[in-house]
Amino acid sequence: MDRMENLSKELSDDIARIVREALRDELREQTRERRRSLRLHAVSAATALYAGAALVLGLGLVLALGVPDWGAALITGALLALAAYALRRAARPGHTPHAVAGDPYAAADGARDPRAPGAPPSVDPGGPGAPLVPPPIPPVVPPGMPGTTEQPFPPQRPDR
Template sequence: MKRLDHLEHLDKHLVDELAQVARETVRDELHRQAREQRRKAALYAASGAVALYAGAALALTVGLALAAGLPDWSAALITAVLLAAIAYLLRGAARPSRQDAVQAPGGEDRVPGGTPPAGPPGGLGSVPYPPMPPTAPGAPEAPRAEGTDPEGPHHRA
């Protein structure tokens, strides 16, 4: 029997070591992936900042070019209107309109050529959250008049 007890201790020790190695491997991989993601995020942020300054320089160039032939205030106004129109068009291009969406056979909206939007987790179908109870759990019930059905008419057979 002592021999079996010794083997059981070795099995437990082996399982603990394997679990520790697995944890360290997963942790190292997550750290590596997080470093890569942080690097990508920093590059995207820098790209966005440079693009913002490039857009400002372009807007200034357009304003100065218009100011060569027009009064300064009207050149600035025309530049602002142009930028507002571009922003509106970009906003419209960023999200599909209701006319572009096609009703999928399952009742979900689908963008042409795309996949249907993912439903809520838990398989609740089209309900985005579970139904709320009429009263808070543990709260005292409101007094009812005698002879009334507590379940309401929708539960009667």
């Protein structure tokens, strides 16, 4: 019986060692691929930065043909600031490109984002994987408006 326990322990240790080595090798390979990809992205970003600088310099030189040098620099700087602002807004999570002005949670079709503060809780009519839609909200008509049977105030009796 003691020999069986020893064999079982050795077998489980060997299996654990083999699995650890296989995982380590796989992780090394994945890390090597990710490092290579990261290096290529970094070089690509640096190249794009230099290309952008060359284009901005060219824009400034073209503008300097018609306006003073300081004006060309000012116009180029303003254009770059506008581009940076637009890119910053586009990078925000949940950004909708055609949002209604004044409501950061409204889309162009008037629908509101269900994650907006104060939005009603969402229901899942289609089961898992279906898009979440807010529950229907019945229209509210104040008393005394056309189409209602309620009077705005209770009728008063004349005092005599």
